[in-house]
Amino acid sequence: MPQRPQRPCRASGCGALHRNANGYCDAHAECARSWATRKGSGRGGRPWRRLRVQILARDKYLCRCEECTRLGRLREADEVDHVVPLSRGGTDDPSNLRAINRDCHKAKTQRESRSVKK
Incomplete structure (x- = not known):
């Protein structure tokens, strides 16, 4: 083989x-x-799915990223983002989670990965 x-x-x-x-x-x-x-991590499992739905509902399915908030832009949120990434000590606590638009999430993740490489 x-x-x-x-x-x-x-x-x-x-x-x-x-x-x-x-x-x-x-x-x-x-x-x-x-x-x-990882304690509290349910990536892809039922606990994470339940938490994701809870965060999206809390944020009224609107993107809460820095840029959308600053510009007063209304975009539908379809993902949940860690404000402080898990890789930098963030947690799955609801206070560290926010609803975010897929495009905004992708851009934020790219910015974070560029800043790590420096």
Whole structure:
């Protein structure tokens, strides 16, 4: 049976190649375990879906990103965003979550990933 192709590690700043199914090289394998067992994290599960619906309803399905809020722009929100990203110590607490438009969310995520690389 052929081997799985090598892929870069998912860990930030790590360029090591691996064949692990978890997406991380051997040096960062604990990242996969910590993500899967993160307390309060229900990514994709029923708890997260319930929280997502709660946040969207709380924010009246309107985008609450900085730009839309500053400009008074009304855009339909279809996603939930962490104000402080989990990667920077944020939590899934409702006070750290807000409704956001898909395009605004994509732009915010790109800005955050650019600022990490600097």
